Amino acid sequence: MAATWEEIKRLASDFQRAQLSSTNQRLAERNCHELVDKLVSLGLIEVIYTSDGRSYLTPEELSKEIMEEVVAHGGRVNLVEMQPALNVNINHIENASSRIIAEDEDLQMVLGQIIHTSYIEKICGDINDQLQDRGQITFANLTKEYDLPGDFLKKEVGSRLGTLVFGKVNPSNTDVLYTDAYLSRHKARIRGIFSALTRPTSVTAIINKYGFPEQVFYNLLGELIASHRLRGSLSGNKTTYTPDVYLAAQSDWVKNFYTQNSYLEYDAVTRLGVPDAKQYIRKLYKNAIMLNACCVSESCLESLAVAVEECLAADSFVDAMTVLPSVVSPLDGAQLVQMVVKSHKQAIVLCDTIITTQGFINKCAAPFEEIMDEKARKDMKMNSSMFADLSDKRSLMGATGDESQSRKEERKKKAAATSKSGGGTQGREVRSKAVKNKFKGRGGANKDSDDEDTPPVAATSKTLVFLRLPEIVEVIEKLPQLKDCSSVMYEEIAARLERPLKTKETAGRAEEKVNALYSNIKLFEKSVKLIADDEICRPT
Missing domain, CATH: 1.10.10 (Arc Repressor Mutant, subunit A)
Structure with a gap:
């Protein structure tokens, strides 16, 4: 252990001596460049040249300087803004930034900018302050304020709702925070x-x-x-x-009004704010009778039916408009009348809404009998010649009929005598001469002819008119049972009274025309018989 320590001391002193000593041999700058180029070519080292070419940077050094720039700019820096400070080509900065972001989860690239998580948390705090002050904030405004994409802000802010940002995102409009x-x-x-x-x-x-x-x-x-x-x-x-x-309230008003009055006016329901009055009423009352301007209940129709039955039983008349509610228009009243009279064949409808019977109309015709007698006597005095002509005509028709009958018998006798006296051509020649003689004196021959003669019918005849329509109306207006009725009703009753007179007059004219045609046919038949067979020219 002591030997090891002594060795350490020796090495330390050698190192200190080497540091303090100066060498006489130095490498020139050119030699250094050549050595570096050789190492780069051999792939032993990797360097990045600066823009001015006066220095080298290793990728690790560039990454370190980039991180220093991010921190210096508060967690957000643009790659273009870093290029002058780092003094390297922008491509090297982009490559180095990509490596850094791949290795560090707190960094991300957004629109050519490196953004650190610390910067995002900082702006989220600012956004929360604005949100609490205003109550709401839109991501559109945040995009303009921070110059960041809206989707990026929604993602980062949304992930921090409830922690850094205390608010809610509108489900129907995610662009707003509340x-x-x-x-x-x-x-x-x-x-x-x-x-x-x-x-x-x-x-x-x-x-x-x-x-x-x-x-x-x-x-x-x-x-x-x-x-x-x-x-x-x-x-x-x-x-x-x-x-x-x-x-x-709307429904209560409609129900109460309908219950009390048995009808509903469409305009009144529309004024309550109902857009489709008919559909609304139909939902409430399925049995209501829908008319053009209003609807009525079945009880209203039953009241009209009762009034019609009483009218028919008494041979009187009833105006449906007096029985129906006042809001019912004449057009709607006519529609209801048609519903009621379907089951009453004897009912007669006047003026679309008035129901009566033929018996009542006959009662209205009763006063005309006295007027008829008086007018007949008056016409006989004033037109006596016309009545005389009619009498002569009837006498002439009777006499002509007798004469015609006698002539028919005489003709039959002559025909029998001719057939007995001889036949063949001789009889035929005599007949032909007689026919020729007749044609020579056509006028006299016609008068003396054996054939029947039909009396002519006058082409025109003077017709007597009982009363004109306005005169009938004047008489009807004075009847007590039609007091205070409308002029239209007077005219319709008058027209019904006048119709039989016109029918008789038309039948008389038709009879005269038929008689005239019959007379013409008889004359044509007589003329054909007078023409000999050999005188008829056949078409070639």
């Missing part, structure tokens, strides 16, 4: 505002009036509605909030 106090404050405001609403309100108007952040507002409002803390619903693509108290 504090619990901020969310609680807005949630309380939203709850108070919407609890006070009693009618449908525009959500946009609430946001603009109270300055709510839109994304936070909709999330908090949805949570309050889902938890039934707010009794209401959003409609119209979340643009309108309708409280349940309003819907309940």
Whole structure:
């Protein structure tokens, strides 16, 4: 042990002496360069030349200097900014940085910058301070402030939520950070505002009036509605909030009104804020009768049916508009009338809404009997010649009929005598001459002809009219059972009373026309018989 210690002392003294002594042999700078180049070529060492070429750096030294620069810049440094300080080519800096980042988990490369974990923790502390002051902060603003990518910030800040950053990320909008106090404050405001609403309100108007952040507002409002803390619903693509108290009041009004009046007007329901009144009523009352402007209950239709049955039983009339509610339009009233009269074939509908019977119309025709007798006597005095012509015509028709019958018998006798006296060509020649003689004196021959002669019918005849439509209306207006009726009803009843008269008149005219045609046919037949067979020219 003593020998070893003595050896150590000896070596120490030799080393000290060597340090203090100076040598007479030194290597020139050129020799040093050559030695280094030789070692590099042999692969024994690796060096990095500086930009000015006056010095060498080993990769380890470059890595060390890079780390010193990162620390000097507070944990974040740009590679381009380090190049003048390190005085080496940027490619060597990039390669060395890649090796350092691969070996050290606290370093990462972001957009050509080396960032240390300490720097990230520092900015997270700053972000938390801003968040607590403002209540919310967006990553878009942080990106502008720190000149870092938004995704990088979201990742690093998100991993430190609850430790360095005390806030929450909006699930529907991850670009925003909130504090619990901020969310609680807005949630309380939203709850108070919407609890006070009693009618449908525009959500946009609430946001603009109270300055709510839109994304936070909709999330908090949805949570309050889902938890039934707010009794209401959003409609119209979340643009309108309708409280349940309003819907309940709306439904109560509709039900009470329908129960008391047996009808609902679509416009009244629409004024309550119901967008589709028909669909809304149809959901509440499936048996309601839907009309154009309103709906009525089945009891309303039953009341009309009872009134119609009483009217038919008494041979009277009833106006459906007096039985139906006042809001029912004439068009809707006509629709209800058609529903009722389907089961009553004897019912007659006037003016679309008035129901009566043929018996009632016949009652309206009773006063015309006296007027008819009086007018007939008056017409006989004023048109006596016309009635005389009618009497002569009937007599002529009777006489002509007797004469025609006697001529038919005489013609039959002549035909029998001719066949007995002789046949063949002689009889035929006599007949031909007789025919020719007839054509020579056509006028006289027609008068003396053996053929039957049909009396001519007058082409025109003077027609007597009982009463015109306006005159019938004047009489109907004075009837006590039609007092205070509309002029349209008077006209329709008058038209129904006038229709049989027109039917008789039309039948008379048709009869005259048929008689005239029959007379023409008989004349044509007589003319054909007078023409000989050989005188008929056949077409070639």
